[in-house]
Amino acid sequence: xxxxxxxxxxxxxxxxxxxxxxxxxxxxxxxxxxxxxxxxxxxxxxxxxxxxxxxxxxxxxxxxxxxxxxxxxxxxxxxxxxxxxxxxxxxxxxxxxxxxxxxxxxxxxxxxxxxxxxxxxxxxxxxxxxxxxxxxxxxxxxxxxxxxxxxxxxxxxxxxxxxxxxxxxxxxxxxxxxxxx
Ligand SMILES: Nc1ncnc2c1ncn2[C@@H]1O[C@H](COP(=O)(O)OP(=O)(O)OP(=O)(O)O)[C@@H](O)[C@H]1O
Ligand SMILES: NC(=O)c1ccc[n+]([C@@H]2O[C@H](COP(=O)(O)O)[C@@H](O)[C@H]2O)c1
Numbered sequence: 001x002x003x004x005x006x007x008x009x010x011x012x013x014x015x016x017x018x019x020x021x022x023x024x025x026x027x028x029x030x031x032x033x034x035x036x037x038x039x040x041x042x043x044x045x046x047x048x049x050x051x052x053x054x055x056x057x058x059x060x061x062x063x064x065x066x067x068x069x070x071x072x073x074x075x076x077x078x079x080x081x082x083x084x085x086x087x088x089x090x091x092x093x094x095x096x097x098x099x100x101x102x103x104x105x106x107x108x109x110x111x112x113x114x115x116x117x118x119x120x121x122x123x124x125x126x127x128x129x130x131x132x133x134x135x136x137x138x139x140x141x142x143x144x145x146x147x148x149x150x151x152x153x154x155x156x157x158x159x160x161x162x163x164x165x166x167x168x169x170x171x172x173x174x175x176x177x178x179x180x181x
Contacts, residue, residue, distance in 0.1 A: 002091065003027040003094045004095045005031070006033030007032075008034075009055065009126075010046060010052070010130065011129060012055045012059055012143065013125075014120075014143060014144065015118070019119070020063060022116050023114075023116070024064065027094070029090075031068045032056050032068070043130070044130075051156070053069040057069055068090055070090075094111075096113070096115075098115050123142060
């Protein structure tokens with residue numbers, strides 16, 4: 001059976017990794033949808049789709065399943081998003097998500113959805129990992145070693161700190177662009 005699991009993976013962290021570990025007990029092939037694939041170089045989405053594919057591919061290589069990382073760009077129309085996903089992905093029988101909108105859209109489209117428990121969500125959250133990266137606090141312990149290697153290879157911390165930087169007069173929220181064009 002083939003499953004589908006989508007996330008922004010900004011970055012791929014140990015919560016995602018635990019979820020893939022669980023999913024691997026239920027399917028023999030898994031498509032990892034790289035969500036919001038067109039977004040990068042912002043505080044909420046610092047890494048490109050290609051960089052996230054590197055993180056995911058290296059981190060899941062130990063699992064005993066075949067995986068395919070597929071970039072999925074966002075659409076303005078939620079009502080056709082599942083068709084968009086299906087048009088980009090190898091066919092799958094079950095979708096995995098804990099995101100209420102994603103679950104709703106798949107269910108309305110007649111796709112079976114499985115949820116997973118949230119693992120150590122107090123710290124295993126992309127927002128927390130990025131906050132620690134910005135503040136030069138320990139983030140490496142929250143991600144697989146392979147992901148930490150990719151972040152270092154691409155100078156990811158420096159990038160995130162730059163795109164988050166302001167002139168110092170105010171704090172920038174995670175989803176706010178401090179450098180609007
Ligand atoms: N700690 C976790 N345990 C289980 N599932 C998780 C965990 N963190 C995220 N997920 C799930 O993985 C999917 C992808 O999540 P996503 O990439 O948005 O990560 P996130 O940690 O929620 O990131 P952000 O804080 O950047 O929004 C979602 O279904 C989300 O609910
Ligand atoms: N209309 C759309 O483009 C649409 C709808 C639902 C989810 N998504 C994407 O799916 C991904 C879901 O991942 P998260 O669970 O990490 O939020 C995100 O990248 C989100 O933008 C997009």
